[in-house]
Amino acid sequence: MKLTGRLGLFLLLCFSARTIGAQEKSREALATLFEQLKSTDLDVRNRASQGLHSYLQGWIGQDPATMQKAVPAIMAALDDSHPDVRVQASAFFGLVGLFRQKDGLEILRNVVRDVIQRFEDPHPNVRGNLMRAIAGLEPAPPYQAVGPFMKHLKDPDGHVRGVALYGLVRAAPASLAAADAVARLLDSTTDPESRRGLIQMLGSAKPTHPVIIAKLVEQLDYDNRLLREDTIRALGEIGPPAAPAIQKLRVIASDPSTDQELRAQAEAALRSIEKKPPPRRAP
C-alpha cells in the first residue's frame, strides 16, 4: 500500500513536471510566434500569424488558470513597438471580452489596470480590442474603466467610439457617471443623425439603466420618422427593461395617422418588451 502511495506520488510529480514543462514550452512558443511576426520573410510572418491564430482558438476554450499562464507573454507583446504584434496580442484579450465574459475577470484579474492603461495605444484596432476585453467583463466593467471609456467617446476611430459606448452602457448599472454620459449623448442638443447612430448602437448594447431608457423614450416624441423608427427598434431589442416605453408604443401602434410599417414595428417592440410570442406564421 505504502509502495503504491509512493509510486502514485512519484507519477504525480512526473506528470506535474511534464505539465509544467509543456506549459513553459507553450509560453515560449507563444513569445516566439509574436517575435516571428516581425520577420522580413513573408512565409515566416504568415506562419507565425496562422500559428498565433491556432493558438488563440485553443486558448479561448481553456480553463481560466491555464489561460492566465499565457497572459504575461501577451502583455509583453502589447508593449512591442511593432503594430502587427500589438494587434495580434490584443486580439487574445478582445476574444475574452466576446466569448469569456462570465469568467473574464478571473482570466485578466492581474492585468486589468495595465490593460486599461493601454487604451491609449496609437493603433485603433489595439485600442478597440483592449476596450472590448474590459467592456465585456461581468458583472460589469471595473469603475476604473469608466473615465477612459468616456474619453474614447471622442476617439478619432468610429469603431473604437462604438466599443467605448458599449463599455459605458455595460458600466451604467453600477456607475451613474457612465449612465449620465450616455444619456447626455441622447440630448436634443445632439443632432438627430448622430442620435440615430447612437440609438442603433444602444439597440445592440441593451442598456437597462432608467436614465438611459427615459432618454430613449423621449426620442419617440420627435417628428423625425427615422429617429422614431430606430428608437422603436432599439426599445424592442432592449426588451423588458424598456417597459417605460410601453404607453407611448401603444399609442403609436394604434394611431391610424401613423404609417403601417411604423405601427407594425411598434407592435413588434411591444411583443418583445412584454415578452409575448410573435404571431404565428401563415402556413
Added chain:
Amino acid sequence: MTSKLEFTITTRAFIMPNNVGADLYSCPTSGGVYYKGDDRSFSASATSFRTQQRVVYRSDPGGFIVSHNRNVGQSRSYAKNAIDNNGRIGSEDEDGVGGDCSLWHAAGTAQTSGMNASKSTANGVRIYGNAGNPLNPVAEPIDWDYTINFNVANPSAPTYSLTVTHDCYPAHEAYIGNKPVYDWTPISNNMTYIASCLLGSGSITVIRSGNVQ
C-alpha cells in the same frame, strides 16, 4: 515609351455560405441571430458581396485614378427560427417584422467612408479600408489593404504585381478586368473563428504577380 493603358481593378469581401451565426449579441435568449451570407463562390461578375471597390486606373506616365466606386451589401440578420427548418435563410424567412427575434430580425447598411483608394508609390493603386457590421457595432470591422502595381514597359503585354494584407475572414477576391488575380477562402465559418479573425488575429499577407491579359 508612352502608354495609355487603363485597368479596372475590382476587390470584394464576401461571406461564402448562406448564413453564419449565431451571434449572441442580439436575441441572446432565443439563440442569437444569423447573418445572411452571399451564398456563392468566386466570380468576376458577382453582384452579392459585403464590400466592393472598383477602381479604374490609367497608366499614363505618372498614372492616375480615373474613377473609384465603393459599394456595400445590405447586412441582414435572422433569428434562430429562420434556420431551424433547413439550415438556410430563404425568401420564406422574410416576414417583414423587425426587432422581434423571429425570422427576419434586422437590416442595416455599413458605411463606405472607411473604404479608400489612392495612387501607390509606384505605377499602380492602393485599395484599402474597412467596413463594420452595422447590426453589431461592437464587432470589429473587415480590414483589407491591396497594392497593385503595373509594368507597362511592353504595352501589348502588361504585367501586375499584387500585395494584399487582410483579415482571415471573410472570403476575398480581386480581378483586373475579368481576370482573377487573387482569392482567399476562410478555413472556417464558426463564430469564434470569425471573431478572432476580425479582431486581427491570423491576418495574412500575400504577394502575387502575372500577366494582366
